[in-house]
Amino acid sequence: MNLRTIGVLARKEFKDVLRDRRTLFFMVLLPMVAMPVIMIAGSRFVKKQAAEKEQRVLQVATNAGGERVITGLRDRWMADNQVAVGLTIAKFGIDSLDDQEAIADFFVRLGKARQAGGGEAGGELMAAMYEAWQKLPEEQQRLLLDYGAVNRFMSLTKFRRFRSLPKEGKLSPGVKIPDDMPDAEALNLPPDASLPDPEVVALAVQEKVVHGALYVPTPGGDEASAAREVFVTLDEGRAYRIDVLYDASISLSKEFLDRFEGFMAALERDEMRRRVLNEGLRSTFVAPFDLEPADIASASRKLQGALGGLLPYLIIVFCFLGAFYPALDLTAGEKERFTLETLLLSPISRLDIAAGKFVVVFVAAVTAAILFTTSMFITVTQGVLPEGLLAGLDFRLEPLAIVLTLSLLLPIAAVIAALVLGVALCGRSFKEAQNYVAPLQILFIIPGMVAFLPDLETETHLAWIPLVNVSLLMKELLKGNYLWDFYWITLGSLLLMTALVLWGSSLLFRRESVLMRT
Amino acid sequence: MPPHDEGPATREPARSEAPRRASGDLVVEARGLGKTYKGGKGQYTEAVRDLSFGCRRGEVYGLLGPNGAGKTTTLRMLSTVLSPTSGTAVIAGEDVVSHGDRVRASIGFLSGNTGLYPRLSPREVLHYFGRLHGMATDHIEHRIAELAQLLDMADYLEKRCDKLSTGMKQKVNVARTVIHDPPVLVLDEPTSGLDVLASRTIVDFIHRSREENKCVIFSSHIMGEVRRLCDRLAIIHKGAMQFEGTLDELRARGGGDDLEDAFIYVLEHAA
Structure with a gap:
């Protein structure tokens, strides 16, 4: 190995590669720009989607009497709880229950604040609101949530009779709802029957004509009998059956189920209270256990966990992307341009040629990864992201963590550079080399993804598996945990792998059947 | 051991008719060069078989043969890009197998x-x-200036190579070949794919190199070029030497005045 020669080679290759737009794109532009853009656009999109889903009015098919039964149940709940709700809501500055908009707004905010676990995440106003809500007696807390659930389901649901489902129209080509679309009235089903012709209703749900379907018993076959039946059943202390049809693979259909279950849970609590009272029992009679789970993980910590898994994975991906084009350009590209032979005819050893090229690809890989990490941290810490998403996220980026992360990045970049270079050399042309190198991504990406697995811990035996160990370790470093034993084994296994891959690649560079394969 | 059966004329080139300026000892000497490629399924392809020849300073030596004869393989072995599977060659006193760098x-x-x-x-x-x-x-700068003047390429020294015409590129290639002023030039079908003007650059270059007392080995399948440039030539066919000698000797071999006929005659009577 002649350092001077390697220097001459590397300098030229850098000059050459840096004039290649593709390399610049993958080495500099993509890692620096792509990540912030993806994160910002992605988070906006997710937020927008979620908001849309929240506001979405869902179509629910029912048999005759379905809507009346549900509305009747709602009215009963309101009659029971109106006064209590009105009093409680007044504490939040909402004057009357008629101010639907203010109430809806209140529940949206409260829901978000609860999801975010309070703190700064929900914004100042929400934090204050959440705090006030938390100070309420448990019963009132519950009452407000139930009121929200009842309102939410009722105000965002449009009931449709089975008969009114479209025969054709928005359905996929070839799919038809049959003309004799059955109706519960027409079918005159007994009280315990399940949905009328479930297949047809299922079809309507699958085709997204409706988001779900409800079927209530209609013993007399008409609406009035259905409305009577429900209260008779409940007052007799029996269970009232409602069949619910939904498709778990359709997200809005799931949303329907969630809302409906929330609605029913509120009704159930109310009904339970009534029954307990009627029987002269204490409320604890039907609630023998009082379970109080407390989640001590703050939302920011949860997010940190997720991001901690993502970061090592993306670092590996960007190492690969950075190495990809220079490696191909300097090997198969040289063959394609008929310059490799002249290079081989210089009075330098093939090992030096390999080393010179390796240095360039290695630096490209490291550069891409570092640029990516830097831009990612700027994105996360400078509040470029939509407000609230990552606020309060606390990265513990101590100098030692940075040094250790770098010390892991370097051998990874070396492995990737050497492997990609060696494999690319086997290609006769740029294109052929691309076909060989592209599948290698899987080799790096899959172990990089293990950090996403929530249950995989930094057990010492995992430290021996290259890349898997880096993923796990970087995640811990990000949390500020320094696992020294794990670190040393990781570094050792990486260096071993680096040496192995470098050796293998240098062998390829000495094989004339590979070099001259044109 | 004589690997192929040829007439006495080819085995013993007439030293008395030695080329005009050629002098001194052999600068390039191939000693029983052979190259066998391993193919798939344990098959072997013998690209070059037991090739021996020599070339002196100030001499232009032509390697002639049809496509696939083994010319490129031979020249690549001489220039150490490929290593011979048998035999060796000595160039400017160094062995291609043991001292590739030199x-x-x-x-x-x-x-x-x-x-x-x-x-x-x-x-x-x-x-x-x-x-x-x-x-x-500074030596490189000096040399670049010298070559730029000689090859008339000062105008485009700073342009990107992909913006140059084929002729310009070929001049740059010539300059690259001699940047370090080597005593031996190995040219593998240097004019193939070039137009008349670009070919001219190469032909002039070969002439000049002879003037400069360099040893030039070049391969070609174009008889006209060979006639104009070569002091001596070898005809390779199916990886083996079929003829070695001067142009006159080749004519004599063919039994007429026409070199092309003689070339074909040699190929047709190849071992």
Whole structure:
């Protein structure tokens, strides 16, 4: 190995590669720009989607009497709880229950604040609101949530009779709802029957004509009998059956189920209270256990966990992307341009040629990864992201963590550079080399993804598996945990792998059947 | 051992008719060079078989043969890109097998499809190869100036190579070949794929190299070029030497005045 020669080679290759737009794109532009853009656009999109889903009015098919039964149940709940709700809501500055908009707004905010676990995440106003809500007696807390659930389901649901489902129209080509679309009235089903012709209703749900379907018993076959039946059943202390049809693979259909279950849970609590009272029992009679789970993980910590898994994975991906084009350009590209032979005819050893090229690809890989990490941290810490998403996220980026992360990045970049270079050399042309190198991504990406697995811990035996160990370790470093034993084994296994891959690649560079394969 | 059965004329080239300026000992000497490629399924392909020849300073030596005869393989072995599977060659006193680095330092290699780095300028390309040959920077600059004048390429020294015409590129290639002023030039079908003007650059270059007392080995399948340039030639066919000698000897072999006929005659009577 002649350092001077390697220097001459590397300098030229850098000059050459840096004039290649593709390399610049993958080495500099993509890692620096792509990540912030993806994160910002992605988070906006997710937020927008979620908001849309929240506001979405869902179509629910029912048999005759379905809507009346549900509305009747709602009215009963309101009659029971109106006064209590009105009093409680007044504490939040909402004057009357008629101010639907203010109430809806209140529940949206409260829901978000609860999801975010309070703190700064929900914004100042929400934090204050959440705090006030938390100070309420448990019963009132519950009452407000139930009121929200009842309102939410009722105000965002449009009931449709089975008969009114479209025969054709928005359905996929070839799919038809049959003309004799059955109706519960027409079918005159007994009280315990399940949905009328479930297949047809299922079809309507699958085709997204409706988001779900409800079927209530209609013993007399008409609406009035259905409305009577429900209260008779409940007052007799029996269970009232409602069949619910939904498709778990359709997200809005799931949303329907969630809302409906929330609605029913509120009704159930109310009904339970009534029954307990009627029987002269204490409320604890039907609630023998009082379970109080407390989640001590703050939302920011949860997010940190997720991001901690993502970061090592993306670092590996960007190492690969950075190495990809220079490696191909300097090997198969040289063959394609008929310059490799002249290079081989210089009075330098093939090992030096390999080393010179390796240095360039290695630096490209490291550069891409570092640029990516830097831009990612700027994105996360400078509040470029939509407000609230990552606020309060606390990265513990101590100098030692940075040094250790770098010390892991370097051998990874070396492995990737050497492997990609060696494999690319086997290609006769740029294109052929691309076909060989592209599948290698899987080799790096899959172990990089293990950090996403929530249950995989930094057990010492995992430290021996290259890349898997880096993923796990970087995640811990990000949390500020320094696992020294794990670190040393990781570094050792990486260096071993680096040496192995470098050796293998240098062998390829000495094989004339590979070099001259044109 | 004589590997192929040929007439006495080819085995013992008439030393009395030795080329005009050629002098001194052999600068290039192939000693029983052979190359066998391993193919799939345990098959072996013998590309070159037991080739021996020599070339002196100030001599232009032609390697003639149809496509696939083994010319390129032979020249690549001489220039150490491929290593021979049998025999060896000595170039400027160094063995190609044991001292590849030193052999490459005394060789300038050029072929018809040699490429240049498209994103570099001719000056950068020449600089790069000068440095790889261990030359000092000011020496390289001096040499570039000299070659730019000689080859009339001062106008485009700073342009990117992918912006140059084929003729310009070929001149840059010639300059690259001789940047380190090697005593031996190995040219593999240097004019193939070039137009008349670009070919002319190469032909002039070969003439000049002979004037400069260099040893030039070049391969070709174009008889006209060979006639104009070669002092001596070898005809290779199916990987083996079929004839070696001067042009006159080749004519005599063919039994007429026409070299082309003689060439074909040799091929048809190949072992």
